[in-house]
Amino acid sequence: MSLKLSFYGGAGQVTGSNFLVESEKGKVLVDCGMEQGADLVEEHLYGPFPYDATAIDALVVTHSHLDHVGRIPKLVRDGFKGKIYLTPPTKDLATLILLDSVGILAEEARMEGRDPLYETSDVEGAFALMEELEYHVEKPVAPGVSAYLRNTGHILGAASVRLSGEDGTTIVLTGDIGNSPSPLLTDWEPTPDADALVMESVYGDRLHPRxxxxxxxxxxxxxxxxxxxxxxxxxxxxxxxxxxxxxxxxxxxxxxxxxxxxxxxxxxxxxxxxxxxxxxxxxxxxxxxxxxxxxxxxxxxxxxxxxxxxxxxxxxxxxxxxxxxxxxxxxxxxxxxxxxxxxxxxxxxxxxxxxxxxxxxxxxxxxxxxxxxxxxxxxxxxxxxxxxxxVEGWSAHADRDELLKFAEAALAKKRPQAIFTALGEPATERFLAQRIHDYLGARAIVPEYGQTWEITKESVKEVQH
Ligand SMILES: [Zn+2]
Structure with a gap:
């Protein structure tokens, strides 16, 4: 029994978060975000997804930033009919962010002389599929896969996602990890039960002011x-x-x-x-x-x-x-x-x-x-x-030392077979992976776009396509 984990966004880049987890019978996406650069409308945004949207059973959303939710309406337009699981605040915020993005995309598309990525009707199609999932509730989301959310202290409603297979094999994906302590939000919760951990690394090589x-x-x-x-x-x-x-x-x-x-x-x-x-x-x-x-x-x-x-x-x-x-x-x-x-x-x-x-x-x-x-x-x-x-230090992301603390807490009880450093610039992901290896003695992997890994309780192996 194993789970397969594929990186279809957020590998070697901060934005465009998009991960696919498969059991023998089910397929679950975590995040379906927009890639953002100097220009919101990039060529790759318009291309097809690297998987069949109609074959995906469910989507679990970590939080409402556009680089984690921005391509959900396109997924719906391409035929996705599963449920979209997210915390109640994330649902409210994602609704606002996606409706707002319609105007921005339309404006950009007009300047580029092409059709927008999606329209209000696609966004409304996405709303109809959303189902609230509170923190700390184990929820079957696809054949052979259940999901469990924990607070990450990043923005209101932000969650890490633990996906479990039928034999208890677990993959935890952090989404973004907060700059705790925050005057508003609870500090990030440790995730001490992953066979494989995919963690963000935006500030993996930098420190924030106190x-x-x-x-x-x-x-x-x-x-x-x-x-x-x-x-x-x-x-x-x-x-x-x-x-x-x-x-x-x-x-x-x-x-x-x-x-x-x-x-x-x-x-x-x-x-x-x-x-x-x-x-x-x-x-x-x-x-x-x-x-x-x-x-x-x-x-x-x-x-x-x-x-x-x-x-x-x-x-x-x-x-x-x-x-x-x-x-x-x-x-x-x-x-x-x-x-x-x-x-x-x-x-x-x-x-x-x-x-x-x-x-x-x-x-x-x-x-x-x-x-x-x-x-x-x-x-x-x-x-x-x-x-x-x-004025520096107001970022919503954990810095270098806080990320290492998160990794250490993840290793405290059940040692993951591997920690993947994702959602960062390539050099930053490598830097964080090196520190996790050197300071914590864990296996750290810098994933690449399009890679698939097989996760079991005993091992993490790359699958050759
Ligand atoms: Zn974020």
């Missing part, structure tokens, strides 16, 4: 920005990062660490995502944050915060005199409403732009980070006289 330092730095940067007297722009990632920013701002203001100035949440998606965080906060946050939620109803609101979902409300921000903070997407300044604010305010030397996340090569955010004094936004050149600040 959590205390990242809050202090953010406060310092904000205080300086307010002192400069101009508008403060924060390009924000809608999911998790925006909620963390609101949470910290709320704390700073209520502790009177910053003077009270109006804050605008100018992102329709981030506003909806924040509502999902409020909906599940009293049951899916860590105990302290849950208690705070029950007492205060929301951790993300404060008296002079204004959400501006409609275009009209967004336009009215301009009329507000005096200093203000504007939080708007997209996080790398590559679209969304932030571009308009940047065009308007970056030429003003009193403005401060605060970046709180990874800026991919080729994006306007990255160019500003590298010191460009002029960028193109919406087809127009924009002169940058504003101060550009970069």
């Amino acid at each position: 959590h205390k330092d990242r809050v202090e730095t953010l406060l310092k940067v904000l205080a300086c920005a307010i002192e400069r007297g101009g508008t403060i722009l924060i390009p924000a990632f809608s999911l998790e990062r925006t909620q963390l920013m609101l949470y910290e701002l709320s704390n700073f203001f209520s502790a009177k660490q910053l003077p009270e100035i109006p804050v605008f949440l100018d992102s329709p998606l981030a506003i909806k995502v924040t509502a999902v965080y409020e909906k599940w906060g009293s049951t899916y946050f860590n105990p302290e944050a849950e208690a705070e939620m029950k007492k205060e109803k929301s951790l993300f609101e404060f008296p002079f915060l204004k959400a501006t979902p409609s275009t009209q409300e967004s336009m009215e921000i301009e009329q507000v005199k005096g200093q203000k903070i504007i939080i708007a997407g997209a996080g790398m300044s590559h679209g969304g409403r932030i571009g308009g604010w940047e065009s308007q305010y970056l030429p003003d030397p009193k403005t401060t732009l605060i970046m709180v996340g990874y800026q991919a090569p080729g994006t306007p955010g990255r160019r500003m980070l590298e010191g460009a004094r002029e960028i193109r936004l919406g087809g127009h050149p924009v002169r940058i006289r504003a101060k550009v600040e970069n």
